[in-house]
Every structure is written in structure tokens, then in C-alpha cells.
Amino acid sequence: DAGVIQSPRHEVTEMGQEVTLRCKPISGHDYLFWYRQTMMRGLELLIYFNNNVPIDDSGMPEDRFSAKMPNASFSTLKIQPSEPRDSAVYFCASSAGPTDTQYFGPGTRLTVL
Amino acid sequence: AQTVTQSQPEMSVQEAETVTLSCTYDTSESDYYLFWYKQPPSRQMILVIRQEAYKQQNATENRFSVNFQKAAKSFSLKISDSQLGDAAMYFCAYNQVRGGADGLTFGKGTHLIIQP
Numbered sequence: 001d002a003g004v005i006q007s008p009r010h011e012v013t014e015m016g017q018e019v020t021l022r023c024k025p026i027s028g029h030d031y032l033f034w035y036r037q038t039m040m041r042g043l044e045l046l047i048y049f050n051n052n053v054p055i056d057d058s059g060m061p062e063d064r065f066s067a068k069m070p071n072a073s074f075s076t077l078k079i080q081p082s083e084p085r086d087s088a089v090y091f092c093a094s095s096a097g098p099t100d101t102q103y104f105g106p107g108t109r110l111t112v113l
Numbered sequence: 114a115q116t117v118t119q120s121q122p123e124m125s126v127q128e129a130e131t132v133t134l135s136c137t138y139d140t141s142e143s144d145y146y147l148f149w150y151k152q153p154p155s156r157q158m159i160l161v162i163r164q165e166a167y168k169q170q171n172a173t174e175n176r177f178s179v180n181f182q183k184a185a186k187s188f189s190l191k192i193s194d195s196q197l198g199d200a201a202m203y204f205c206a207y208n209q210v211r212g213g214a215d216g217l218t219f220g221k222g223t224h225l226i227i228q229p
Binding site for chain 2: 093104
């Protein structure tokens with residue numbers, strides 16, 4: 001299997017612009033997680049899906065952030081409008097079951113100027 | 114809420130030596146999973162080892178082993194025969210069982226330096 005795929009790997013944008021991050025989980029995995037990594041806060045869970053349904057979005061920082069999973073093989077994390085404090089590495093991970101090992105994608109490094 | 118603490122921001126070890134990375138966690142649950150992930154400069158998060166709390170036997174994966182002390186809520190990682198490729202950030206992580214998936218709770222990480 002190709003593993004978790006994320007795109008783009010790097011994104012540089014200006015404050016106020018819309019940003020869309022994409023993720024393709026491992027085939028057959030029913031759980032998909034979005035994490036954010038910053039120097040100040042470390043790795044933190046933003047949201048996760050089970051069978052394409054959002055289960056817990058309590059980690060989403062504010063209404064500017066939204067996530068969707070239209071089908072089992074694709075998810076997006078959107079930030080609109082983006083702000084410099086959103087600069088971070090965003091990871092997508094997937095797992096077969098709720099407590100199975102989570103496998104991470106390579107991450108998207110987002111820089112908001 | 115669960116918390117994970119890694120008290121060593123940075124560790125250094127000579128190549129071929131053994132090093133132990135510390136991790137403690139706080140939870141009121143009795144059943145959970147613990148993980149160590151490695152993050153090299155490429156930033157890819159790579160699973161190193163996994164431990165189920167209900168298992169008394171410590172997990173091992175080749176040169177990597179853990180010392181799981183459930184009562185003390187301690188979960189340290191031992192790397193034997195350290196290699197240059199082991200240089201990376203190491204993150205300890207917790208995942209609860211009750212209530213299904215809840216995402217991983219991570220520690221702040223330990224930067225491991227391998228001296229040639």
C-alpha cells in the first residue's frame with residue numbers, strides 16, 4: 001500500500017487567503033485524523049472521522065477551520081481566511097480501528113505570510 | 114484529560130551505546146495504548162513501538178524496547194546499539210480504549226542526538 005498521502009507538501013500563502021489541505025488515507029482504514037504540529041503547542045488533534053462521519057471536532061481552533069470527508073478515500077482541511085498563526089505542519093493519519101495504530105502522512109508545511 | 118510528559122527535551126548518546134528516553138502519563142483509565150513515534154528531519158512520523166496496557170510483558174522491536182510500569186504510569190523507551198539513523202525527535206503518545214477512538218495525546222518530544 002502507498003501509505004497515507006497528503007498534498008501539497010508545502011504551501012505558502014498570504015494572510016486572508018483560503019487554504020485547502022488534502023489527504024488520502026490507507027485503503028480499508030475506517031478512521032482518519034487531522035493533527036497540527038507547532039513549536040509552541042506540539043502535536044494536537046484537530047478532528048477525526050469514522051466511516052466518513054466527523055466524530056470529534058473539539059480540537060478545531062475556530063470557525064475558520066473546516067474539514068470534510070466526502071468519501072472513504074479523500075478528506076480536506078480548509079482554512080478560510082488564513083492567518084499567520086495558522087503556520088504549522090498539518091498531518092493526516094489513518095487507522096483500521098479506533099485503537100489500532102495510526103499511520104501518518106508526510107505532512108503539509110503551511111506558511112501564512 | 115490525559116496528559117503525557119517527556120521530561121528530557123534533548124538527549125545525546127555515543128554511537129553503539131544504549132540510551133533510555135523517559136515518558137510519564139496521567140490517566141484515570143485502566144485500559145489504554147501507549148506508543149513511541151520517531152520523527153526524523155524529513156518530519157515523517159514513524160511508529161517505533163506499541164504497548165497495550167493490559168499486557169504485562171514489555172514490547173520489543175529489534176533494538177527498541179520499552180519499560181512499562183503501569184502503577185507508576187511510566188513508559189520509557191530503550192534504544193540499544195544506537196545508530197546514526199536513530200537521530201530524530203521521539204514522541205511518546207497515549208490512546209484511550211474506552212469510548213472508542215479519541216486521537217493520540219502526545220508528549221512534547223525528546224530530541225535524540227547520536228554522536229559518531
